[in-house]
Amino acid sequence: MEYNPPNTRERIVARRQRMRRNSTEPVVPGWRWRLREGLRSGRIVSGIVFVISCFALFYVLFSSRFRVQTVEVVGAEFLSPERIVAAVPLRGLPIWLVDEEQAVAPLLTSPFVEEARLTLSLPDRARIVIVERQPAIYWRTGGVDYLVDRQGYVIEAAATPPAEDELVIVDSSNLPVEPGMRLDTDALTLARELAFVLPNQIGLHPAQIGWDFGLGVFVRTAQDQMIVFGRSERLERKLTILAYLLADGTPFTYLDLRPVNPFYQYRPDGSS
CATH class of the missing domain: 3.10.20.310 (membrane protein fhac)
Incomplete structure (x- = not known):
């Protein structure tokens, strides 16, 4: 019977190599450990909250409610x-x-x-x-009355004629207007002021308040007088001069209050 001596040294080396290989392989944790670690760190709870938030946001943005x-x-x-x-x-x-x-x-x-x-x-x-926009003034041009609000915006053509106590500004230039257009706000303010001040403070009742592209705001009286105010600057001075001339009985058919030194004309035949 033949005896094979054990190769103890080779077996020890092989065992050490196997142990070295096993020690370098990564350790994979089980699902229970992962679950405990996720709950402990809050990652699982955060993920659940994030998913719920996404669903809630989608519902809020796109729900028919x-x-x-x-x-x-x-x-x-x-x-x-x-x-x-x-x-x-x-x-x-x-x-x-x-x-x-x-x-x-x-x-x-x-x-x-x-x-x-x-x-x-x-x-x-x-x-x-x-x-x-609430109609405040009628603006008459080209034979058509237009409703105008307090800011000067044209609303539309008036469906009915203005009442006798309504303020009508007659555009002697007959410039075309259309809804949405904004008119001269200074002219509208001055016309409203004159419509109140002239009869109540001076005793002059205008037969017509008008506007002209070259003259500005003017007033015609029942005696066929034409009084040109232009714009609203120096209005108090203009009113004072007009009141003085009326009180003095100065005859005139045309009075221009725009210059620093106003002037007037008297032409009984109506010519200018």
Whole structure:
């Protein structure tokens, strides 16, 4: 029987090599350890909160619950609420994505609208508040009377003739106007002032208050006198001079109060 001596040294070396290989291989933790570590560090909770937040944000942004369904119009008199709603198409839009200023911008292009505001209310309501231009003066040019508001904006051609107590400014230049155009605000202010001051403080009742491109504001009396005021500067001085001439009984058919030294003419035949 043949005896094979054990190769003890080689076996020891092989065992050490196996142990060295096993010690360099990474240790993979189990799922229980990972779960405990995730809960302890808060990563799992943060992930759950993030996912829920994403779903909630998606719901809020795109759910029909938060789309504009009801549009209320406040302040409309000349314009119908239906026309306003049609001009501002809000229904069906996500309420979060509506730009309030940009939404009402089309309304401000209308000659009837002076101011427009939009307010949104959760979850699905919109409220449009408008301030319409209120007629304050009639502007007559080319035989047509136009409604003008206090800021000087032309609203539209008047459907009915003005009443006797309404202020009518006659444009002797007959310049064309159209809705939305802004007229000379100084002329309008001066005309309103004269319509009140002349009869109440001086005792002069104008037969006509007019405006001319070259002259500015003027007044015609029942005695066919023409009094030119021009613009509103030095108005008190102009009124003082006019009051003096009237009180003195100075005859005139044409009085120009625009120069620093006003002048007048008297031509009974009406020629200038």
